[in-house]
Amino acid sequence: MRGWNSLTMVHVAETLAGLRASLAPWRASQRIALVPTMGALHEGHLGLVRKARELADRVVVSIFVNPAQFAPHEDLARYPRPIENDLKLLKAERVDVVYTPSEREIYPEGFTTQISMGGPALGLESDFRPHFFGGVAIVVAKLFLQVRPDLAVFGEKDYQQLLVVRRMSKDLDLDLEIVGVPTFREADGLALSSRNAYLTPEQRRIAPALNKELRDIASRARSGTALPALEAQAAASLLSAGFERVDYVAIRAPQTLERPREITGPARVLAAAWLGKTRLIDNVEI
Amino acid sequence: MRGWNSLTMVHVAETLAGLRASLAPWRASQRIALVPTMGALHEGHLGLVRKARELADRVVVSIFVNPAQFAPHEDLARYPRPIENDLKLLKAERVDVVYTPSEREIYPEGFTTQISMGGPALGLESDFRPHFFGGVAIVVAKLFLQVRPDLAVFGEKDYQQLLVVRRMSKDLDLDLEIVGVPTFREADGLALSSRNAYLTPEQRRIAPALNKELRDIASRARSGTALPALEAQAAASLLSAGFERVDYVAIRAPQTLERPREITGPARVLAAAWLGKTRLIDNVEI
Numbered sequence: 076m077r078g079w080n081s082l083t084m085v086h087v088a089e090t091l092a093g094l095r096a097s098l099a100p101w102r103a104s105q106r107i108a109l110v111p112t113m114g115a116l117h118e119g120h121l122g123l124v125r126k127a128r129e130l131a132d133r134v135v136v137s138i139f140v141n142p143a144q145f146a147p148h149e150d151l152a153r154y155p156r157p158i159e160n161d162l163k164l165l166k167a168e169r170v171d172v173v174y175t176p177s178e179r180e181i182y183p184e185g186f187t188t189q190i191s192m193g194g195p196a197l198g199l200e201s202d203f204r205p206h207f208f209g210g211v212a213i214v215v216a217k218l219f220l221q222v223r224p225d226l227a228v229f230g231e232k233d234y235q236q237l238l239v240v241r242r243m244s245k246d247l248d249l250d251l252e253i254v255g256v257p258t259f260r261e262a263d264g265l266a267l268s269s270r271n272a273y274l275t276p277e278q279r280r281i282a283p284a285l286n287k288e289l290r291d292i293a294s295r296a297r298s299g300t301a302l303p304a305l306e307a308q309a310a311a312s313l314l315s316a317g318f319e320r321v322d323y324v325a326i327r328a329p330q331t332l333e334r335p336r337e338i339t340g341p342a343r344v345l346a347a348a349w350l351g352k353t354r355l356i357d358n359v360e361i
Numbered sequence: 362m363r364g365w366n367s368l369t370m371v372h373v374a375e376t377l378a379g380l381r382a383s384l385a386p387w388r389a390s391q392r393i394a395l396v397p398t399m400g401a402l403h404e405g406h407l408g409l410v411r412k413a414r415e416l417a418d419r420v421v422v423s424i425f426v427n428p429a430q431f432a433p434h435e436d437l438a439r440y441p442r443p444i445e446n447d448l449k450l451l452k453a454e455r456v457d458v459v460y461t462p463s464e465r466e467i468y469p470e471g472f473t474t475q476i477s478m479g480g481p482a483l484g485l486e487s488d489f490r491p492h493f494f495g496g497v498a499i500v501v502a503k504l505f506l507q508v509r510p511d512l513a514v515f516g517e518k519d520y521q522q523l524l525v526v527r528r529m530s531k532d533l534d535l536d537l538e539i540v541g542v543p544t545f546r547e548a549d550g551l552a553l554s555s556r557n558a559y560l561t562p563e564q565r566r567i568a569p570a571l572n573k574e575l576r577d578i579a580s581r582a583r584s585g586t587a588l589p590a591l592e593a594q595a596a597a598s599l600l601s602a603g604f605e606r607v608d609y610v611a612i613r614a615p616q617t618l619e620r621p622r623e624i625t626g627p628a629r630v631l632a633a634a635w636l637g638k639t640r641l642i643d644n645v646e647i
Contacts, residue, residue: 091534103389183531185480185528186532187478187479187480187482187528187532188476188477188478188498188528188529188532188533189476189477189478190474190475190476191474191475191477192473192474192475193473194471194473196473212474216533217533217534220533220534220535220536221534242471242473242474243474245469246472246473246474247474247502247503247506248377248503248506248507249506250506
């Protein structure tokens with residue numbers, strides 16, 4: 076049910092009952108943070124764990140590759156699952172509990188409840204992955220309700236997801252703090268992502284162009300050039316750089332993700348583009 | 362924000378902050394029950410309150426006429442709202458807190474999260490009120506998350522709703538007990554309902570036929586007559602008795618609401634029918 080992983084000596088809860096038993100002694104007097112992940116941990120995740128450690132007494136990391144946020148044609152089957160290495164990394168970060176539920180623990184027999192959202196969930200990722208935020212919303216709601224943390228930490232790399240999770244938590248009175256952490260990057264600007272492992276050496280060479288184009292837009296956004304023209308130029312540059320396809324390059328209001336006519340206050344530019352079969356996303360502040 | 366209603370001296374919380382402040386002292390050591398209502402309280406509601414009082418240390422009754430579970434053409438505007446009388450009745454039952462949130466407290470600016478369900482939410486009521494269970498699910502989820510009760514009490518009169526609430530609570534790990542209470546009835550069998558107040562004396566005279574036909578089906582269900590024939594006969598009898606329209610009379614499995622081929626174990630028969638502009642529902646065990 077739960078116990079200490081023998082290889083790594085980190086406390087692993089595989090069931091909801093085990094998780095609740097682990098958390099019970101801390102519930103009344105200690106601040107509990109949750110870092111939800113799909114595993115295949117990299118320095119970006121570990122940065123979220125360190126932020127959680129900074130803000131809370133106890134840190135729970137969940138590892139669950141959530142089928143509900145993959146479409147049938149997507150990479151669920153090949154998504155990396157290096158669980159022993161993940162546990163070793165989390166042990167080194169002194170994580171208190173690693174929650175690794177089975178699919179049946181999250182979606183038991185007869186499960187039939189879905190969450191759908193408008194607002195920040197509309198457009199961008201939803202235009203290309205219409206199933207995505209429904210899948211994210213249900214699994215995050217369930218993890219929040221299973222763990223009942225005081226706070227949860229998410230990366231700004233999935234910026235639209237961060238806004239969706241914030242909105243859902245507020246709408247459902249989930250009564251926790253959602254902490255967003257700036258994107259961790261390689262030296263050449265590429266945002267850290269478990270999916271970077273799919274890239275060939277040639278694709279890996281091209282990949283930093285995504286962040287470069289976003290920074291370029293951010294620096295030119297107040298230059299007077301019309302925003303749609305800036306977006307189109309960046310998309311064209313990505314194709315020239317070697318990306319096969321650009322799902323979107325979009326300048327948006329930072330909280331609502333509405334399309335601004337011109338940039339007067341803070342803004343965000345977000346993009347998604349393909350290198351072979353690998354889809355990369357990134358965003359930067361304007 | 363919250364306080365003692367001056368006419369009735371019952372503790373009323375009008376805001377989520379007030380509600381949470383009221384509940385905080387009891388949270389750690391006392392069992393809290395919630396009875397969600399739309400007000401217009403009758404003996405049926407008070408029966409639910411008494412059951413809650415029996416099972417818990419503290420009883421919270423919410424009164425919120427939930428717009429999300431009414432379609433535009435339905436009776437939201439004319440739904441009865443006798444709040445002072447409701448408070449007086451709840452005071453007499455020694456209810457600890459009456460939660461009377463405004464619409465803005467439940468659905469604040471920018472609210473955009475919806476819950477949709479299959480399973481027990483499919484068919485019957487959903488065929489005629491497709492918006493209904495989405496509206497019920499979101500408001501009940503929110504009330505559960507705002508109050509965080511140990512248990513919640515619902516009437517079996519809204520039998521399909523009871524199954525939907527049970528399923529949702531399990532699916533979302535809401536971690537409370539859902540208690541179903543048998544339907545309270547007038548001496549002539551009519552199920553107690555706030556909507557009975559709409560009935561003219563003539564309609565009120567006809568109304569008990571609904572329960573009578575359901576009991577009749579229940580007594581004949583194991584007689585060998587084909588179930589669709591039994592359902593059709595009951596619908597015809599309701600029309601003869603003076604009902605203008607019958608939405609459904611349906612024999613179903615008691616947990617899944619699936620249509621049985623024949624009755625081998627427990628079953629339920631459910632019906633909805635119209636007297637003028639008033640829609641009545643009822644159900645009985647087979």
